[in-house]
Every structure is written in C-alpha cells, then in structure tokens.
Amino acid sequence: MEIYLGDIFRPPSEAYSIILQVTTGCSYNKCTFCGMYKDKKFSVRPIKEIKEIIAFFKRKYPFVEKVFLADGDALSAPTDYLLEVLDVLKNTFPRLKKVSSYAGPKSLLNKKDEELKLLHDHGLNLLYLGLESGSDIILKNVQKGFTANEIITACHKAKSANFELSLTVISGLGGREHWEEHAIASAEVVSKINPHFLATLTLMLVPGTKLAKEVQENRFQMPSAKEILKELRMFLYNLNLTNTVFRSNHASNYLILKGTLNQDREKLIKILDDVINNEGVFYLRPEYLRRL
Ligand code: SF4
Structure with missing residues (x-):
C-alpha cells in the first residue's frame, strides 16, 4: 500500500495535520504558473485504499486532531465518496477537530448547496481556495478558467x-x-468575499510551465522583491475586511507578515513602508531560500 503517490503539497497552516491523499493531481491542471501536479493524472483513490491508509495512520498517530485532504482539489471527488471518508475519519479518530482540503471554484460551483452542507456537517470544516488574482485580465492571462465574479x-x-x-x-x-x-x-x-483567512504567496517561476516560457520570450516581466512589496502594500491598503486572519508566511514570500484585517492594516503597512524605504534593515528572505 502506497501512502502517497508523487509529490504532496499542503498549505503552511497544515504543517501538523495528517495528509490524507484522497485524490491525485488537480482536476483542472491548466494554470500557466503552476507546476505542482503536471506529472500526475487526476484520479480519485479507491475507498478501500483510503480505509487502509486511515488504519495505518491510526496505528501510528492514534490521537490525530487535524486532517488535510490532498491533492489539488479533493472537493471535486464525488460527494458520497467524501462523506464516507469523513465518517471513517470521525469514527477512527475520536479527538478529530478539523478536516480541510483545497477547493477549486469548479468543484464548489458543481456541488449543490445541500451537498456542501452535508460535507460540512460530516466534518469537513475548512476549504482553501486559490483566488490568485481578482483581476479578470490576469485570471484570463494565467488561464485560471474562471472570472472573478464566478469565484466570488x-x-x-x-x-x-x-x-x-x-x-x-x-x-x-x-x-x-x-x-x-x-x-x-x-x-x-x-x-x-470577506474570507475567514487570507494568505499571500509570491510568484515563483516553475521550469516547464507556460509562464516560464512567457518570461523567456519576454512576454511577462517578473517583478523584483521591492516591486512585490509595493504591490502588497497597495493590496493591503485597498482591503476592507472584518476579522480576517492574514498570513504572509509562505516559503515563497520575501517578508513574513501576520495580523488580523482590517484591525492591523496600518501596522502592516508601516512595516512594508519601512522595508520599502529602507531596504536592508529588515530581513528579506533571499532568493535562494524561497521555495514553493
Ligand atoms: S487549479 Fe490550483 S493546482 Fe490546479 S493547476 Fe491551477 S493552481 Fe495548480
């Protein structure tokens, strides 16, 4: 029994979760900047295999509290299948508090409201969705496959x-x-959208992607670290949120920022201004330490 098939990705906040790979790859797999699942075909792993993997985790970590369902868009698996996985998890780990997964716009739009409510009631609590950009021009350029309004x-x-x-x-x-x-x-x-959590990653060029080719052909210019921070400042300045937990702590980011928005916005903007106007005083993650 193979626990994991290919490379596994998870959000930084799932560092202490059991990663249960219920699907492989991404059901969409067309975004020009993304190389995460290019080597994998999307599939839903057989329920028998998943039950064996859960039993394996139970032997190894009997007191699991958090589970992350991988890969790229586990929510696109059939609802009945996901309900069965969630029930097995609940019955296996009595201390289970949180189950989360990535969710693409398509899988959310494809599921009926009642199906989503059922999934939530059976223990799936948190969904990670890549908006990537709110601009329709950029969403189109990167072939996200959805408009901003559809994602909203x-x-x-x-x-x-x-x-x-x-x-x-x-x-x-x-x-x-x-x-x-x-x-x-x-x-x-x-x-x-006013999400509960908001995270920023920083664009990294992945060899072999369409975006890497665009850069090579000079059709896309990568911003510098300072330009990224200026953009982030403008983004934060224009936000209007209520109690959104903001984290910019991904390994791809030049600067780690944390706060609650909008309450901490001025404080975060002040940090950004200090870095933008006085580079070198603060620690910026060097290029060679950045990763996805
Ligand atoms: S939907 Fe997500 S995982 Fe799939 S190709 Fe786009 S960025 Fe990559």
Missing part, C-alpha cells in the same frame, strides 16, 4: 454552507505590466 459566487456558496474559507492571492501574478490592476482588483474581490 463559489466562495459565497462555501460560506453559506458554513465552511471556514481560506483565500490565497499570488503577489506578482500580474507581472510588471499589471501590478496595480492586480493589487486593486484583488483587494476588491477579497473584500467582497
């Missing part, structure tokens, strides 16, 4: 089903050409 609808669906929602925006995704558009449109869309 998907997110509202998740929130109506009582899920906690964690959104990700990728700093630098508009390149040098669209950085202002990216910052302002993303702030507008995130504000409309």
Whole structure:
C-alpha cells in the first residue's frame, strides 16, 4: 500500500495535520504558473485504499486532531465518496477537530448547496481556495478558467454552507505590466468575499510551465522583491475586511507578515513602508531560500 503517490503539497497552516491523499493531481491542471501536479493524472483513490491508509495512520498517530485532504482539489471527488471518508475519519479518530482540503471554484460551483452542507456537517470544516488574482485580465492571462465574479459566487456558496474559507492571492501574478490592476482588483474581490483567512504567496517561476516560457520570450516581466512589496502594500491598503486572519508566511514570500484585517492594516503597512524605504534593515528572505 502506497501512502502517497508523487509529490504532496499542503498549505503552511497544515504543517501538523495528517495528509490524507484522497485524490491525485488537480482536476483542472491548466494554470500557466503552476507546476505542482503536471506529472500526475487526476484520479480519485479507491475507498478501500483510503480505509487502509486511515488504519495505518491510526496505528501510528492514534490521537490525530487535524486532517488535510490532498491533492489539488479533493472537493471535486464525488460527494458520497467524501462523506464516507469523513465518517471513517470521525469514527477512527475520536479527538478529530478539523478536516480541510483545497477547493477549486469548479468543484464548489458543481456541488449543490445541500451537498456542501452535508460535507460540512460530516466534518469537513475548512476549504482553501486559490483566488490568485481578482483581476479578470490576469485570471484570463494565467488561464485560471474562471472570472472573478464566478469565484466570488463559489466562495459565497462555501460560506453559506458554513465552511471556514481560506483565500490565497499570488503577489506578482500580474507581472510588471499589471501590478496595480492586480493589487486593486484583488483587494476588491477579497473584500467582497470577506474570507475567514487570507494568505499571500509570491510568484515563483516553475521550469516547464507556460509562464516560464512567457518570461523567456519576454512576454511577462517578473517583478523584483521591492516591486512585490509595493504591490502588497497597495493590496493591503485597498482591503476592507472584518476579522480576517492574514498570513504572509509562505516559503515563497520575501517578508513574513501576520495580523488580523482590517484591525492591523496600518501596522502592516508601516512595516512594508519601512522595508520599502529602507531596504536592508529588515530581513528579506533571499532568493535562494524561497521555495514553493
Ligand atoms: S493552481 Fe490550483 S487549479 Fe491551477 S493547476 Fe495548480 S493546482 Fe490546479
């Protein structure tokens, strides 16, 4: 029995969770910047295999409290299948408090409201959704496959089903050409969604992706570290959120920032201003230490 098939990715906040790979790959797999699952075909792993893996985890870690369902878009698995997985998890780990997964806009839009509510009631509490950008120009350029309005609808669906929602925006995704558009449109869309959690990653060029080719052909200009921080400042400045936990602690980021928005916005902007205007005083993660 193989516990994991291929490389596994998880959000930073799932560092202490059991990673249960119920699906392999990404059901969409077309975003131009993403190389995470390029080597994998999307599949839903057989329930028998998943039950064996859960039994294995039970022997190794009997007091599991958090489980993350991988890979790229576990929510796209059939609802009955996911309900069975959630029930087995609940019955196996009495201390289980949180089950989370990535969720693409398509899987949220495809599931009926009642299905989402059932999944939540059976223990799936938190969904991570990559907004990437709130700009339709950029979403189109990176072939995200959805408009900002469609993603807003998907997110509202998740929130109506009582899920906690964690959104990700990728700093630098508009390149040098669209950085202002990216910052302002993303702030507008995130504000409309008002997620429970918000995280920023920073764009990294993955060899073999379409975006890497665009950079090679000079059709996309990668922003510098300082330009990324200026964009992040503009993004934060334009946000209008209520009690959103903000984390910019991903390994791809130049600067670690943490706070609750909008309460801590001025404090975060002050940190950014200090770094932007006085580079070197603060620790910026060097290029060679950045990773996905
Ligand atoms: S960014 Fe997400 S949706 Fe896009 S290809 Fe990668 S895993 Fe799939």
